[in-house]
Amino acid sequence: MPVAILEGTSLSKRFGALRVLRSVSLSVAAGEILGVVGPNGAGKTTLFGVLAGALRPTEGRVLLNGDDVTAANAARRCRLGIARTHQVPRPFLGMSVFENVLAAAAFGGGLAGQAAQEGAAEALHRSGLVDCANRPAASLGLLDRKRLELARALATRPRVLLLDEIGGGLTEAELDVLVGLVRDLKQDGMTIVWIEHILHALLRAIDRLVCMAEGGVIAEGEPRAVMADETVMRAYLGGVA
Amino acid sequence: MNENARPIFTVAPRRASPAGWIAIVAVAMLAVVPLLCGGPVVDKLTTLCVYVLLAVMWNLLAGYAGLVSVGQQAFFGLGGYFALRLVEAGLPPYPALVAGAFASAGIAVPISLFLLRLRNGEFAIAMWVTAEAFRLLVMFDPLVQGETGTSLLALNAYEPDLRRNLTYWVALASMAAMTAGSYWLLCRRIGWAARAIRDDEDAAASIGIETMRVKRVIFIVAALGCALAGCIWLASAITFQPRTNFGVQWTVFMLFMVLVGGLRSFEGPIIGALLFFAVQEIFGDFGAWYLAGLGAVAVAFALYLPEGIWGALRSRTGIELMPTQVKHP
Numbered sequence: 396m397p398v399a400i401l402e403g404t405s406l407s408k409r410f411g412a413l414r415v416l417r418s419v420s421l422s423v424a425a426g427e428i429l430g431v432v433g434p435n436g437a438g439k440t441t442l443f444g445v446l447a448g449a450l451r452p453t454e455g456r457v458l459l460n461g462d463d464v465t466a467a468n469a470a471r472r473c474r475l476g477i478a479r480t481h482q483v484p485r486p487f488l489g490m491s492v493f494e495n496v497l498a499a500a501a502f503g504g505g506l507a508g509q510a511a512q513e514g515a516a517e518a519l520h521r522s523g524l525v526d527c528a529n530r531p532a533a534s535l536g537l538l539d540r541k542r543l544e545l546a547r548a549l550a551t552r553p554r555v556l557l558l559d560e561i562g563g564g565l566t567e568a569e570l571d572v573l574v575g576l577v578r579d580l581k582q583d584g585m586t587i588v589w590i591e592h593i594l595h596a597l598l599r600a601i602d603r604l605v606c607m608a609e610g611g612v613i614a615e616g617e618p619r620a621v622m623a624d625e626t627v628m629r630a631y632l633g634g635v636a
Numbered sequence: 637m638n639e640n641a642r643p644i645f646t647v648a649p650r651r652a653s654p655a656g657w658i659a660i661v662a663v664a665m666l667a668v669v670p671l672l673c674g675g676p677v678v679d680k681l682t683t684l685c686v687y688v689l690l691a692v693m694w695n696l697l698a699g700y701a702g703l704v705s706v707g708q709q710a711f712f713g714l715g716g717y718f719a720l721r722l723v724e725a726g727l728p729p730y731p732a733l734v735a736g737a738f739a740s741a742g743i744a745v746p747i748s749l750f751l752l753r754l755r756n757g758e759f760a761i762a763m764w765v766t767a768e769a770f771r772l773l774v775m776f777d778p779l780v781q782g783e784t785g786t787s788l789l790a791l792n793a794y795e796p797d798l799r800r801n802l803t804y805w806v807a808l809a810s811m812a813a814m815t816a817g818s819y820w821l822l823c824r825r826i827g828w829a830a831r832a833i834r835d836d837e838d839a840a841a842s843i844g845i846e847t848m849r850v851k852r853v854i855f856i857v858a859a860l861g862c863a864l865a866g867c868i869w870l871a872s873a874i875t876f877q878p879r880t881n882f883g884v885q886w887t888v889f890m891l892f893m894v895l896v897g898g899l900r901s902f903e904g905p906i907i908g909a910l911l912f913f914a915v916q917e918i919f920g921d922f923g924a925w926y927l928a929g930l931g932a933v934a935v936a937f938a939l940y941l942p943e944g945i946w947g948a949l950r951s952r953t954g955i956e957l958m959p960t961q962v963k964h965p
């Protein structure tokens with residue numbers, strides 16, 4: 396059994412009376428690419444929020460490399476190596492594209508001076524945004540804003556990268572580039588958890604798949620086996636019991 | 637991606653900006669004004685320094701860190717009050733004025749622990765309530781005599797011309813130091829962090845920025861600047877009245893200067909302060925209606941020219957005297 400780099404144990408999250416996560420346990424092995432699928436409202440983004448420290452779980456713990464980081468805030472978890480992209484991009488609109496990424500390299504990545512600038516430039520390069528570097532972030536369209544989310548997360552030099560639906564809206568060719576990038580990042584030793592609705596792209600990149608529905612994990616394991624699972628099929632048809 | 641395919645990035649060396657040199661020369665020239673000009677000019681320049689200081693501080697707070705406070709008069713008033721108390725305790729007036737400002741900034745530390753948890757409108761209102769609470773508390777001090785207020789009579793020990801010049805030099809030094817200090821902060825990592833927090837606080841945390849710590853530093857620096865302004869005001873007015881020194885008009889002035897001059901640029905608020913100074917010279921102070929008018933102009937700018945005069949000029953001409961952005965090489 397490989398070491399788990401990121402682990403969530405019986406995570407629950409309630410918003411008032413709404414139970415969005417119901418005792419979710421999830422373990423991500425170092426160096427693997429884990430896919431996460433599930434119908435809308437399943438709680439996937441909420442799970443990322445809890446793992447990245449943006450949301451406090453109502454119950455449960457988050458472990459990074461075996462250390463309990465449940466009490467650590469989002470900034471600290473980022474510096475410890477957990478980076479995430481936001482499903483709905485959240486660029487710093489009053490800053491340039493380069494400055495968005497530079498801040499990530501300087502704070503999350505812990506880089507200073509020239510190294511920070513180079514780290515930012517490389518993250519922009521990898522995300523395909525280098526030509527927009529000096530444009531205001533506010534001038535980017537939705538797709539480029541998603542690329543900026545990716546560039547910012549990469550600039551923090553994460554050990555675990557949480558990707559939330561960054562493939563939506565891309566052309567087939569662009570999806571190929573994205574799948575290639577994700578594989579390259581794995582080669583570099585990064586661990587990736589990827590929430591994606593575009594299955595054919597996801598299946599080309601991942602080692603393992605988790606399916607969530609109604610706040611719980613309903614299936615996990617070998618990707619094709621999970622997709623063929625009967626509970627998963629029913630969840631996607633909208634009728635999980 | 638192929639290791640060799642990665643481009644090599646070089647960073648352009650930072651050049652000292654000509655505007656920086658111009659600013660240094662301007663401050664040096666301003667410093668010798670008392671040797672050349674009469675008292676009224678010196679008094680007016682003292683007032684101008686206070687305006688610039690206030691405008692730069694509010695822009696640092698609201699324009700760069702997104703902390704829209706309508707209660708900075710809390711620190712303005714407290715600075716003067718602490719100075720009075722320190723003089724009462726036996727300190728000479730000028731050291732007491734500077735120490736009073738630092739004491740007021742010290743009060744910003746515990747306040748920041750509570751108020752910086754609030755966001756946007758809640759923070760703004762809480763700051764205003766805080767300023768009012770301090771005004772009421774200070775009125776309980778027998779030294780202040782409630783609404784009546786008091787005077788910094790110890791300053792009368794100085795010969796009037798010397799007093800006027802000393803106050804001016806303190807004002808000029810405070811204005812120059814706080815302005816240069818904020819510019820220095822804004823060009824550094826903490827400046828990027830502040831702007832990121834202003835644009836999206838949660839996203840800023842998600843890239844590793846300790847948002848509370850950054851906001852606290854900016855908040856305390858801005859409190860110090862406002863407190864210095866309050867102490868200088870006390871030194872030139874001599875009288876201390878809770879209703880004036882803790883008055884909400886200071887916030888209206890700051891809003892006017894920053895919104896008209898140009899929020900989020902370094903130059904804008906300074907231009908706004910010059911403009912406000914001119915407006916004060918022409919129209920004088922007409923009380924409540926005058927304040928309402930200033931507020932209305934500020935709101936009109938916020939709605940129809942949100943980047944202010946400087947922002948509009950910048951986008952039309954592309955000039956930038958004191959850039960705080962970092963360019964991709």
Ligand SMILES: Nc1ncnc2c1ncn2[C@@H]1O[C@H](COP(=O)(O)OP(=O)(O)OP(=O)(O)O)[C@@H](O)[C@H]1O
Pocket residue numbers: 410413415433434435436437438439440441442482
């Ligand atoms: N801050 C919040 N307050 C209240 N309810 C919330 C909040 N955030 C999410 N929810 C609810 O929690 C549920 C799960 O949301 P979540 O965004 O985690 O789903 P998801 O699996 O990411 O869905 P999608 O595929 O549409 O992105 C939804 O019903 C949503 O309305």
Ligand SMILES: [Mg+2]
Pocket residue numbers: 439440441482
């Ligand atoms: Mg989602």
